[in-house]
Amino acid sequence: MAAGNPLFEFLLRQGDNALVLGHRTSEWCGVAPILEEDIALANMALDLIGQTQMWLGYAGEVEGTGRSADDLAYLRDVYDFRNLLMLEVPNGDFGRTQMRQFLFDAFQVPWLTRLQDSRDTRVAEIAAKCVKEALYHLERSSQTVIALGDGTEDSNARMVEALMFLWPYSGEMFVDDATDQAMADTGVAPLPSELRAPWLETVEAVAAEACLTLPDSDYAQKGGRTGFRHTEHLGHMLAVMQTLQRSYPGATW
Template sequence: MDHKVNYLLRLGDNALVLSQRLSELCGKGPALEEDMALTNVALDLLGQARMWFTYAGELEGKGRDEDQLAYLRDAHDFRNVLLVEQPNGNYADTMMRQFFFDTWHYFQIGALTRSSDARIAEIAEKSLKEVTYHLRRSGDLVVRLGDGTDTSHAYAQTAANELWMYSGEVFNYDETDEAMVAAGVAPAAAPLRQQWFDHVADIFGEATLTMPPVDAWMQKGGKQGRHSEHLGYLLAEMQFLQRAYPGAEW
């Protein structure tokens, strides 16, 4: 597969899978405001996924549009990182997963606004305001959970410890990533990783949370199509209507 198409699918799949995870919480938020916020973030990510998929389909040249890329690929064809497919768990799990992703996403999208590919830069520019809000919100909630009650602090620390091993895959660059860096399309891993660690450390300091070891072992494989068992169940629910009624339209 063309490196740029593969890269665009990774961006789209990250946004789509996390959007689906958050959509599962619609009507189940701990408070009405949070319920609405979760749904709005899910919709933002879905809109971003559509833009990445549309461009990927155009470059691929096989006639696949955004719907086909979202609903007619199997789990091994998805290129999202393992972090975004992890279950929602309790609310601390949900927000810690979101915070880890949002921190990377913010710096990644900011760098992509300067991409040598004008279309990628345009999509990133359209997404940046939403992504900025996502990071501000998830960071604030991590602080409130960590620096709240003894119970909320314990839940937040446990979530950080358990999800930490999924946080580093975004910086594990392969041939596709390096080709995009060489072409000036995407940012290099090292500066993004440093920005990510610096911001996470600042928020964890405010939240009175202990940051897991920087050099801890990290999971990987999602970007190459090797996923956890969770993705298959997520896709079975998300893709059911299109699979059951091929080509159905409203």
């Protein structure tokens, strides 16, 4: 897997985040609380899968072994995925899904905005396309979190639970490692830790409108890059997502 190539690793992270969240979001298709949300979530999932195609397509080119975006999506095992842990945990109720989307969107917008200035032309071009969708996603998820948090007693309680459940995972977004440092040194991407301040500013503003109190900062933890993975969560999701390709290897339509 292009061992030792930090650009390949970096691209996998971007593509896997979009792929895993896109699949999780697609699980609401046909079962969302109202028709408008059903359609909106399906469209957001499609946006994320489109982003996956660009990131993993470029990753395959960088790897140089002939693997396509589809190969990287469908023919890797659970420990080869580089997504944030927060994105793979089961959806839970509608409130938890929306809170996860918001916490990720609040990171993605400044992240993709910065990536538009990447010294890697392809990274900059992909980011420029993705940020337009990310801005829309952030607008929707922010509005939904506010509506549910500042809604009924029950909806507020559910959003409090969602925030408390997801907050420990949020710290992983801002952990810098050797790959991140290599990307920063070559001007491909900023260090994730540089994005914590704008992320927190957005999260605090929305939480205030939603009548939610953020947990103490010490409540967040680093998460996945320490080596721990929820294999039962991602493994089950991949079993569903990869069934067709693994049942009929190499099939095309």
